[in-house]
Amino acid sequence: MSLISRGFGRREQRRDERLPPGQYDAGDLFPVLSAGPTPRTSLSEWDLTLQGEVDGLRRWTWEEFRDLPREAVSVDIHCVTKWSKFDTRWEGVAVDTLLAGVRTEASYVVAFCDGGYTTNLPLADVTDGRAWVVDTYDGQPLAPEHGGPVRLLVPHLYFWKSAKWLRGFALSRFDEPGFWETFGYHERGDPWLEQRYSGD
Numbered sequence: 001m002s003l004i005s006r007g008f009g010r011r012e013q014r015r016d017e018r019l020p021p022g023q024y025d026a027g028d029l030f031p032v033l034s035a036g037p038t039p040r041t042s043l044s045e046w047d048l049t050l051q052g053e054v055d056g057l058r059r060w061t062w063e064e065f066r067d068l069p070r071e072a073v074s075v076d077i078h079c080v081t082k083w084s085k086f087d088t089r090w091e092g093v094a095v096d097t098l099l100a101g102v103r104t105e106a107s108y109v110v111a112f113c114d115g116g117y118t119t120n121l122p123l124a125d126v127t128d129g130r131a132w133v134v135d136t137y138d139g140q141p142l143a144p145e146h147g148g149p150v151r152l153l154v155p156h157l158y159f160w161k162s163a164k165w166l167r168g169f170a171l172s173r174f175d176e177p178g179f180w181e182t183f184g185y186h187e188r189g190d191p192w193l194e195q196r197y198s199g200d
């Protein structure tokens with residue numbers, strides 16, 4: 001199986017220049033931030049689906065998901081609570097791979113999860129090699145508290161957009177707020193523009 005690598009070896013840029021405004025370097029710490037308990041879904045019951053504004057439901061079982069073309073990514077992540085973490089290493093499937101061949105009028109997606117968490121994103125923020133559904137962190141299966149079996153990874157937006165325990169995407173022509181967005185967080189959440197709260 002081919003494994004495309006992205007973002008590795010990008011070390012020239014100074015760390016302070018890689019830190020968005022108002023953020024600090026968490027170093028080796030990897031805080032856990034979950035709005036509820038960690039759900040446990042067995043892999044035999046697990047699936048990933050594309051729903052809503054699509055030309056037909058798409059569904060992958062765990063085995064089917066694991067057989068998709070994979071990518072390794074090394075990226076900086078930025079939480080709205082102000083910690084950032086450099087050079088985090090993940091493996092998984094590009095959202096582009098899931099959307100290949102899907103005909104849609106949608107401009108937005110809502111990522112939905114076991115446990116009920118949701119977050120909304122413009123389709124443009126999860127395509128063109130900018131988002132992945134990852135099952136591996138630092139060479140190990142993704143730990144349940146960090147979203148295992150799979151989470152969304154959208155490193156160019158605040159980390160609340162990287163939905164843990166991901167089960168799929170609902171595509172829509174309309175932007176519908178997710179969990180934190182309903183509580184006043186920004187609808188897009190670009191850390192470089194410090195889009196923390198609605199209206200920023």
Ligand SMILES: Nc1nc2c(c(=O)[nH]1)N[C@H]1C(S)=C(S)[C@@H](COP(=O)(O)O)O[C@H]1N2
Pocket residue numbers: 030031032033034035036079080113114115117145146147159160161162163164165
């Ligand atoms: N399903 C789900 N995904 C989630 C969350 C959550 O509560 N539930 N929290 C979000 C927030 S606010 C952050 S900062 C990151 C935290 O990921 P971590 O716990 O792996 O650091 O997950 C995001 N994804």
Ligand SMILES: [Mo]
Pocket residue numbers: 033079080081159160
């Ligand atoms: Mo967060």
